Amino acid sequence: MNLLEDLKYQFRQKENGLTKIxxxxxIVYLIDTILWVxxxxxxxxxxxxxxxFNQHIPPIFADFLQRPWTLLTYFFSxxxxxxxxxxxxxxxxYWFGRLITEYLGNRRLISLYILGGIAGxxxxxxxxxxxxxxxxxxPAIGMVGASASVFAITVAAATLLPEYYFHLVFIGPVKIKYIAAFFILISFIGSVGMNAGGNxxxxxxxLLGYVFIKQLKKGRDLGKPISAISEFFNKLFTRRKIKVSYRSNEKNFSYEGDKEPDQKEIDAILDKISKSGYSSLTKREKERLFRASSKK
Incomplete structure (x- = not known):
């Protein structure tokens, strides 16, 4: 399988938003670099x-109105x-996106990435x-970079799982809430420096990442409009498939008659994750969380 086929395969998959992003x-970086060379x-x-130039979001509002597409292109360049x-x-x-995907699902990762870029x-x-x-x-030319989107995902992960930790080289285990706080502090200090716009x-x-998780715990999914648009285009460009269903004799894998998890139940599971970690969940709680993530 050649490189082009590998790429096609990745983009055909449904639940790999992190890989696609x-x-x-x-790909955009490589094309720009080749053109530069x-x-x-x-x-x-x-x-x-x-x-x-047309990938950068300009700092002057009048210029932005002439190049409104840069609201999206800048955080992929x-x-x-x-x-x-x-x-x-x-x-x-990759590091923080895996956490969001694992605990909140593929669609919410994509929503956070796009909304974080727009908020920035x-x-x-x-x-x-x-x-x-x-x-x-x-600045003379404007701004490019996925940093705002990455910050949204980083802070969202730290807000959802403040006690989760990464093992850092030469330092050891560090809770992600402290990693996120460090990055925010550095950006705040740099907001009047050479890269003020980026910071x-x-x-x-x-801010978007923090608000997103706080609202999600209250039952409000700020990413629903992004998910709806994404779903529309998926249906538009995906060929219809015949859905085949069968009834399993195994009780453990049958959801027939099992009601959908409500937001109160999901919030309780998320709180348990925040306090005790994902490994503390029962098999049923993991199934309920996965089912809720795949539906939203």
């Missing part, structure tokens, strides 16, 4: 600049040619157009 970011070699950067910007973002996305853009535009300090220090977007994404 990472692949889109990497050829443009430098030909000593003509005009085509590259046109493509790359990264600085070129250096790989460290995209590498850092994709590592953070809103904060970026508001401050650069209405706050005097930032009006005087507008402002980080804070916007972080």
């Amino acid at each position: 990472i692949l889109i970011n990497v 050829f443009s430098r070699g030909l000593e003509n950067m005009s085509f590259f600049n046109l493509i790359y 990264h600085d070129v040619p250096g790989p460290f910007h995209i590498l850092g973002n994709m590592l953070g996305l 853009a809103v904060i970026y535009l508001l401050l650069y157009n209405f706050v005097p300090y930032f009006i005087q220090h507008k 402002l977007a980080h804070l916007g994404g972080a």
Whole structure:
């Protein structure tokens, strides 16, 4: 199976949103980098600049109105040619995205990524157009990077599972709530530095991630509009399949007559995860959580 077939296979899968997001970011980065290399070699950067410029979200609101697509393109693009910007973002996305996928499901990961990017853009535009300090220090080209989306996912994971920890090299186990707090502090300090725009977007994404989980625990899913749009396009471009059902004799795998889990039950399970970890759940609680995640 060649590379193209591998990519097609990944994009056909339904429950691998994390892989798809990472692949889109990497593909966009590779295309931009290849264009940059050829443009430098030909000593003509005009085509590259046109493509790359139109991925950046501009700081001036009037310019943004002329390029509204940048509200989405900017958080799938990264600085070129250096790989460290995209590498850092994709590592953070992978580590914390796995937690969100495991506990909240594939759709909510995608919703967090998109809403976090949009929240970062809103904060970026508001401050650069209405706050005097930032009006005087507008960046020349605009902003790209998935950092706001990654911050949303990071803070969402830390809000949902504050006692969960990662083993960090040379440090040992560290609770993710402290990792998230460290990143937020660094971004706050940097909000008046050289990369002010990026750091402002980080804070916007972080705020979205926190609010998303708090609202989810109250029974409000802020990601429903994103999920609805995604489902619409999935149905539009997916061929209909004949659904075959059968009745199993095994009682453990039969959901017939079993009512859907309500939000109160799911909140209780999420609270148990937050206090005691995923391993403390019973088999039935895991099944109920998985069933709720697959339905929403």
